[in-house]
Amino acid sequence: LNSIINSRGPRIKPHNRPMTDLLAVDAGGTSTRAIVLTPDGDCRGFGRAGSGNPISSGPDHAARELVAAVREALEQASSRGSDGVAVFAMAGAGSRVPMDSIAVQLGRVGVLGELRLESDLLATFCSGAWELDGYAVVAGTGAAAIRVEGGRQVAVADGLGWLLGDAGSGFGIGRRIVRAVAADLDRRGPTTSLTALLLAELGIASEGEPTGMGRPASLGLLVDAVYALRPIDLARFAPLVFMAGEDEVAAAIRDDARAALRTSLAAVRTAEVAGPVVGGGGVLGALGLPGVDLHPVVDGAVGAAVLALRANGIVVDRPMFERMRDSLAALRP
C-alpha cells in the first residue's frame, strides 16, 4: 500500500488484510457528490445526485440523494464496497439527516464502516490544500470563513444563514438586487441596469399601464414574483450583478460583498497561521478578492476524499493530494 499510517491520532486500526475502497460524500444544497477511492488516493468512482441538504430539500429527500450518489460512485468503480470510515461533508444542518437509515441502505451495497459527518467548510479547505493549516472563505448561496489548524476547523466566522448573516453571499447579493430594482421602479433609488436584467429574468414586461398611484405596472408584478419565492431563492439572481456592465449600483453591491467576505476572513485570521487561503463557492469565484492569494476550488469533493483518507489513518501529502485531485478530475463529466 502506498500509504503512510498516521502515528498521531487514536484512529489507527490494525491492517490484517488489504484495506477496501474508501468512500467520501460532499453534500450540498444544490447537488451531492460521492467519491470511491483506493487507500493510496486513486479515485475510481464518482457519483452525482440532487440536494443532500436536509434544510433545502427535507431529510428524507436528502437521504435518498446521498444514497443515489454513493451507488453511482460504487458502480463506476466496480467496487465491492468499503469497511473503512466513510466521510459525509455537510453543512451544520447535516445532523438532521437520518444517518441510521442511510447506514442501513448503504449496508446493502457493501458500505459497512462508520459514517462520519464532517464540516462542508473543512471539505472546501481540503479541496484546495493538502496542508494541515490555513483558511477557507466560501460564498455560494451562503457565506462563511474558517481557520484550519492541524487538519481541524478551529474557528468560523459567519455562516449564520440568510436572516442573521451570510454577509457577501449569493442570497445577500440577490436581496440587494431586488431591493435596488424595487427602489428604481419606485423612484426612490438610482436608475440601474439591474432593473432590465431582473425584469427579463422574471419574464416581466417593463412597459404596461401605470397604476393609479403612478407606479409602473412592473413594480406590482415584481412584488408578486418576489413574495412567491422562498427568501433564500433570491440567491438565484446573484449572477445578474456580474452582467450589469459599468452600472454603479451593481458595482456597489459587488464591492460591499467583497468587503463583507474580507471581514469574515479577517475575523478568523491569526498571525500564527499564514495560509493557504482556499476560496469556494460560485459567488466568490465570480467576485474574486483582489490582494488575497486565493486557491479556488469548485466544491468540496476532493476535500471530502482527503478527510476520508485521514479518517482512516492515512496521511495525505502533496503527491497523494495531486494524485487524488487529478484522478477525480478525470472521472468528472
Next chain:
Amino acid sequence: LNSIINSRGPRIKPHNRPMTDLLAVDAGGTSTRAIVLTPDGDCRGFGRAGSGNPISSGPDHAARELVAAVREALEQASSRGSDGVAVFAMAGAGSRVPMDSIAVQLGRVGVLGELRLESDLLATFCSGAWELDGYAVVAGTGAAAIRVEGGRQVAVADGLGWLLGDAGSGFGIGRRIVRAVAADLDRRGPTTSLTALLLAELGIASEGEPTGMGRPASLGLLVDAVYALRPIDLARFAPLVFMAGEDEVAAAIRDDARAALRTSLAAVRTAEVAGPVVGGGGVLGALGLPGVDLHPVVDGAVGAAVLALRANGIVVDRPMFERMRDSLAALRP
C-alpha cells in the same frame, strides 16, 4: 344637521330622513379600531379588537376582529346601526378580507350600507390633517410615504413589504439589530450595547461555555431563537435601538432609518403641494425626522372617521375635524 353637503362628487344622496350614525374602521396588523359617529362629527362609540390584517392573522380571523370592534363601538354608542357608507381603512392586502361575509354579519347588528375599503395610509394622513392636500410618512412594522391631493392618495413610495422595501421600518431596524448582534458575538462586527439588550429580551444568558469553534454559546441560542420567528416578527426588537444610549451601532441604525424615510418622503414630494406632513407609526414617533414639521398621529382612527364622513358627502372642515378628534380622544381608554 351641522353638516355641509359636498357638491362636487357623485356621492351625494338625498336625505329624506335624518342620517343615521356613521361607521369607520381602522384595521391594522396589531389591532383594529372601530368608530361610531354622528354625521356632524361627534364620535359616540369606540371599539377595539385584534389584528384586522388578513396577512398577519388570516382572512377569517381578521374578519372576526373587524366585526368584534364594530359591535363594541355600536354598543358604546347605543346605536341602532348605520345605513350610510361605512369605511374600512386597511393596507392593500385588505382586498383579501371576505367583505361579503363581514357585510352579512354586520347587517345583523344594523350596519346596512355599502362597505368601502380605503387606504390605511390615507387614513393616517386624515388623522392628522383636515386639509385635502399634503403628505403622510409612516414607519411602524412597515414603512411608506404618500402624497394626497383633493383628498385622494395620488402617489406612494415604498410600502413594498419586508423583503423588497419597508426601508426605515420597524422590521428594517429589527433586522439590522439582530445582524449587528450576531456580528458582535461572531467577532466580525463592532461591540455594541444592543447585544446585551437583545439577549436579555430573548432570555439568553450572555455567559456559557464557548463552542469548539470559539463561538460564544449565546450565538447558537440567538440563531435558534431568530430562525424560530417569522421574519416580520423581527420588528418587535426595534424599540431596543432607542434604549442603547450612546451606542454608535444603534445610532447608525437610527440615522439610516431616518435617511430612508426622508428618501421615501422626497420621492412623493412635489413643489405644487406644500403640506402638511402627517407622521404615523410608533417607529417614526420614536425616531422623529428633524427639520420636517411632522404632525404626529397615533393611528388612523380619526382619519377613518374623516373618510367615512366624506364618503357620505359631508365636508370636513377644521372645526368639525377638531370636534371629531376631541370627542374620539374622550372615548379612548
